[in-house]
Amino acid sequence: MQIELKIAMNQHLFIKDPEGSELGRKILFHAVEMIQLNGFEDFTFKKLAKNIGTTEAGIYRYFENKHRLLTYLTAWYWSWLEYQIHIQTKNIKDPKSKLKIVIMILMMKSTSEAQSLHINEQKLHQIIITEGAKAYLTHHVSEDNKIKLFKPYKDLCASISNIILENNKNYTYPKSLASTIIENSHLQVFFNQNLPSLTDYSSKKNDKEIISFLEHLVFSCLKIS
Amino acid sequence: MQIELKIAMNQHLFIKDPEGSELGRKILFHAVEMIQLNGFEDFTFKKLAKNIGTTEAGIYRYFENKHRLLTYLTAWYWSWLEYQIHIQTKNIKDPKSKLKIVIMILMMKSTSEAQSLHINEQKLHQIIITEGAKAYLTHHVSEDNKIKLFKPYKDLCASISNIILENNKNYTYPKSLASTIIENSHLQVFFNQNLPSLTDYSSKKNDKEIISFLEHLVFSCLKIS
DNA sequence: CAATACGGATAGTATTACTATCACAGATAA
């Protein structure tokens, strides 16, 4: 059984809904391929158009500019993560197990059967590791925030925050700890792959130690052994 | 007494040493002003040249491109931080106090008397919060790493890592924890200023709670009460 | 049948990110 997944996206993230047409879906698919392969700076709408077989103007009918497309992809990713957390923890009683599942999902070691057809989640995860922070590290973050572009991130953070509080209802900084483990789960992978002397992991391929580090960090903060 | 501070920079960070000439120092000074004011994306060599009263070609004699200039500024910042940690902890015996000083320095709440004449450390700190990660979050991070552009970051991380081990010599991930608190000290400030619902702080202006969060995190990991 | 949506094709502009060349003034070295 293949369950298709459709995530509702904020209207301001696009001009025309890319999931609603063939060309739109091609844009998403090829954008993910290209950004993952050569990075966001090298990525241009002209190259994307050429890859798809359409024109630059064709892409601009869907997205205002490439930064908005990146914001779209990150928003999609946050929503997808929150959905994963929701379905994979809903039948779990033990709060500690829930938190471990959250970390596994953040590290992409656990995916439910539901898949998106035109967005490759593994490749998108790789994009988020390197480019995700660029979606909000801008001079226009406040305007973007006003039109709710980062709502999926906040919702994800709130979900994880609640699971943190289930583990220790007296913990003072549940949201800060949530944003810390979200960002740090990406950063530690990036460092392990590219600047390993900023970490202590013995293997570049295996993420077990990163997971162990993150679990230790979270459970230490929450005083759970 | 004014103590001037001169930081030795990797030769690959520039074409001509900007600290060695009047124009070079103007480039650094105005680059910091401009990037802090309007962000790195808006910053161009043409605008910088106009602000200084020189030409675009004049800037290119000092830096290959604007990304390399950003890398220069971040490298300078890491070196400066490590120096601050060195002098401000050298007479401290208690490892826990040392670690608290490290956190204060990362949060720019503690500066020694030595100052740089043409680089404003407070403004540079603001730049690092928003733009610092962009220095390494690139497709060419490995090549940049090969020519040692990130050595100051690694040295800083190693210094903090050693102080962590002084607190708990059995802790398994001292460098990972060091890179975590470095990056997170910036991120939590950014979130507090721009996306506060990702945090739990009550004041946008006061960093006390961020410091308290970071201290709790570190000392929990190290099992120190 | 008319209206509208979708997308292909072409053109054009301002800005960005450089590269190259020439000229000149002041310091230094032979």
Add this chain to the structure above:
DNA sequence: TTATCTGTGATAGTAATACTATCCGTATTG
């Protein structure tokens, strides 16, 4: 003293980027 080197200014030019605009055909729908 003359030659040279260094630092900077001035000007020009190019390829690519990041858009914007217009036109036009085709498919869908009401």
